[in-house]
Amino acid sequence: MKILSEHWNNIFAKTDTEKLGWYESDFEQTIKFLEQIPNWQNSTIFVSGAGTTGLVDLLLQENANLVLNDISKKALDLLKEKHADKEEQIRWLCQDISKPLPDLQVDIWIDRAVLHFLTDEAAIEQYFINLEKSVKTTGYAIFAEFSKLGATKCAGLELTQYDSPELQKRLKNFNLIKEEDYIYYQPSGDPRPYIYTLFQKTHLS
Numbered sequence: 302m303k304i305l306s307e308h309w310n311n312i313f314a315k316t317d318t319e320k321l322g323w324y325e326s327d328f329e330q331t332i333k334f335l336e337q338i339p340n341w342q343n344s345t346i347f348v349s350g351a352g353t354t355g356l357v358d359l360l361l362q363e364n365a366n367l368v369l370n371d372i373s374k375k376a377l378d379l380l381k382e383k384h385a386d387k388e389e390q391i392r393w394l395c396q397d398i399s400k401p402l403p404d405l406q407v408d409i410w411i412d413r414a415v416l417h418f419l420t421d422e423a424a425i426e427q428y429f430i431n432l433e434k435s436v437k438t439t440g441y442a443i444f445a446e447f448s449k450l451g452a453t454k455c456a457g458l459e460l461t462q463y464d465s466p467e468l469q470k471r472l473k474n475f476n477l478i479k480e481e482d483y484i485y486y487q488p489s490g491d492p493r494p495y496i497y498t499l500f501q502k503t504h505l506s
């Protein structure tokens with residue numbers, strides 16, 4: 302396997318956003334989970350592996366401050382072009398989410414279809430150390446990952462499938478607030494079962 306950042310750069314360079322196998326035009330499912338969080342619009346939100354998601358447009362319109370992370374510089378460059386007028390609301394972070402993050406203090410962490418690409422135990426552990434350190438006490442984490450019924454590969458990569466007990470096991474200082482199974486339909490029409498969860502941090506880490 303070539304360098305992971307190059308793998309993702311190639312995908313974003315070659316594929317129009319609307320044709321990506323994880324493209325969404327409707328963010329209702331994520332909004333439903335955000336709406337469980339009081340005053341989420343005035344939050345600082347960390348978007349793990351943001352890719353070129355249109356969720357960013359929606360979060361910016363609602364006046365949230367964002368930390369936009371991705372291992373792919375190409376994806377972040379595409380987002381930067383699109384949101385040049387909103388720079389004061391955005392901090393950019395081009396790095397592997399399974400490596401130690403700089404110091405951050407965010408209210409909400411959102412991960413859709415990123416965590417499930419980590420298959421190495423050390424990488425998964427570091428991901429959750431990053432999350433625990435970065436989310437303020439009483440802050441929240443939303444995950445949308447391939448469920449145990451989901452596919453075992455995406456974008457040519459192996460995956461780890463999730464359910465809420467598996468996430469809870471990793472999130473010692475968080476309580477589960479909400480969970481839901483959800484079927485996402487790819488642009489090709491193929492169904493992809495996801496698990497959506499919302500956790501709240503209840504203890505200092």
Ligand SMILES: C[S@@+](CC[C@H](N)C(=O)[O-])C[C@H]1O[C@@H](n2cnc3c(N)ncnc32)[C@H](O)[C@@H]1O
Binds near residue numbers: 371414418
């Ligand atoms: C399936 S896409 C999902 C993109 C976006 N979250 C969405 O919902 O449209 C996975 C994204 O995670 C990024 N990614 C994959 N592995 C990563 C890692 N280890 N660290 C940071 N980003 C990563 C990819 O570059 C890509 O943008």
